[in-house]
Amino acid sequence: xxxxxxxxxIAGAAGQAVGAQLAARGVPHFGSDARGDTRQAxxxxxxxxxxxxxxxxxxxxxxxxxxxxxxxxxxxxPTLSVELPVLAAARAGFGQDVRIIVGDPAAVALANDHLFxxxxxxxxxxxxxxxxxxxxxxxxxxxxxxxxxxxxxxxRVFKGARAVHLLAGTSSVKWHLMPAGQLVQEFIPxxxxxxxxxxxxxxxxxxPVAVVLEKTKTPFGRVGGDAVSRRVPAGEAGDVRKxxxxxxRTLGLTGPVQVQIRRRADGTPVVLGVCATLGENSKWAPELxxxxxxxxxxxxxxxxxxxxCPAVPAAALG
Numbered sequence: 001x002x003x004x005x006x007x008x009x010i011a012g013a014a015g016q017a018v019g020a021q022l023a024a025r026g027v028p029h030f031g032s033d034a035r036g037d038t039r040q041a042x043x044x045x046x047x048x049x050x051x052x053x054x055x056x057x058x059x060x061x062x063x064x065x066x067x068x069x070x071x072x073x074x075x076x077x078p079t080l081s082v083e084l085p086v087l088a089a090a091r092a093g094f095g096q097d098v099r100i101i102v103g104d105p106a107a108v109a110l111a112n113d114h115l116f117x118x119x120x121x122x123x124x125x126x127x128x129x130x131x132x133x134x135x136x137x138x139x140x141x142x143x144x145x146x147x148x149x150x151x152x153x154x155x156r157v158f159k160g161a162r163a164v165h166l167l168a169g170t171s172s173v174k175w176h177l178m179p180a181g182q183l184v185q186e187f188i189p190x191x192x193x194x195x196x197x198x199x200x201x202x203x204x205x206x207x208p209v210a211v212v213l214e215k216t217k218t219p220f221g222r223v224g225g226d227a228v229s230r231r232v233p234a235g236e237a238g239d240v241r242k243x244x245x246x247x248x249r250t251l252g253l254t255g256p257v258q259v260q261i262r263r264r265a266d267g268t269p270v271v272l273g274v275c276a277t278l279g280e281n282s283k284w285a286p287e288l289x290x291x292x293x294x295x296x297x298x299x300x301x302x303x304x305x306x307x308x309c310p311a312v313p314a315a316a317l318g
Contacts (some may be wrong), residue, residue: 003293005029005075005122006068010049013280014079021289030071032064055082057080058290059292061090076100081275084108101292103199103276106160107252111274112185115156117251118271126300127243127270128185134178150187155183158275164270188270190263192216193237194228194281197290199254210245211285231284240269248258255295256288 005022009015010031030140048182050067067073074097078087088108091100102108110116118128119151136259154164166175166187191214198209214234232240244259252278260272282288 002026003075004071004073005077005191005228006071007031008029008052008076008078009033009037009080009085014278014282017283018077018079018278018289025293030067030073032067034060042317043157044099052257055080055086061093065094065116066236068094075292078102079278081112081277084276085112087088092111097189099295101255101278101295103253103255103257107254108276110251111253111257112274113156114154114158114273117274118183118185121250121271122249124246126247126250127190127268129270129272130177131183131185134175134182135180137179138182143240144160147186148270149185152185152187153178154185155181156183162229175229184194187214188264188272189263190267193261195259195261196282196288197244197248197257197259198254198288199248199257208245208248209285209287209291210241212244213281213284228281228284237281243269243271247274250315254294255280273314 005027007015007018007022007029010019010258012035013034015031015033016040019029019031031049033049033053034052049294052067053063057063064076068076076087076094076098077099077295080083084102085105085108086101088105094100103111103136110120115131115133118131121128129152132147151167152164153167194213194215196211196213197207199239200208213228213229214232214237216229240261240263243261247259248257251274253274255276256278258275258279258281260274261269262272263269278288278292
């Protein structure tokens, strides 16, 4: 039997982008979403759309399993970051015949929390912005000197671009009044990239995919958006590509991953964040969806077999 694919979050931009790519390949698929409107705006609708319970509902996985059984679905492509930890933890409950395109639970948990991500990357020698949490900054104000300039404040767990704020300075901020669960990062002013990676186990037959996209330059004072200006040719930005691969390997992620990278003023690239799922920008890199579909044809492929490997240097990743 061929793949019977379910794309979650079909009402969102990422879900629509994945659905449109499947339709362009002539691959039938279903769509699901917890939001009220499950219509696709892409003009390439899924075979059927279903409203599922939200991830916050404890019965969401039961609801999803009923849909999988009813429609004989054997590939699930999640497009919402909020779903990833739940689906990674519940993956074994779907059986060996159902491929959920999500990484190992431990790796997904690291990538889902920005603080855990920068801790893990920093420990492995992967370049990240200088960072702190409001509680530590309130207790030790002298540590703010290390941030030295504008800072970005964002939730540790992604809640959308609108929840990210750029502060021009830190001297007047009352850190003890800052809501819990925030991360404070040094603002990186240089060129903005996203590296789209399909992570594979080191011993797997599939080679990792890595595509570099350059994002639209935004004026100083804005954190930036997800708009892409171009796909970077393979011969350019080799250091950005290596850093993206190194971050994915360090966290132990498999499957589709988005790595946000910016250059410092001196040109050094640093990792701003990691999201372990297909996003809207995957339309710039059809190789990623090709790799997802290829996993269905490789019975030996086990996304969970690639465990965290913190000692991989960027220079060793080609």
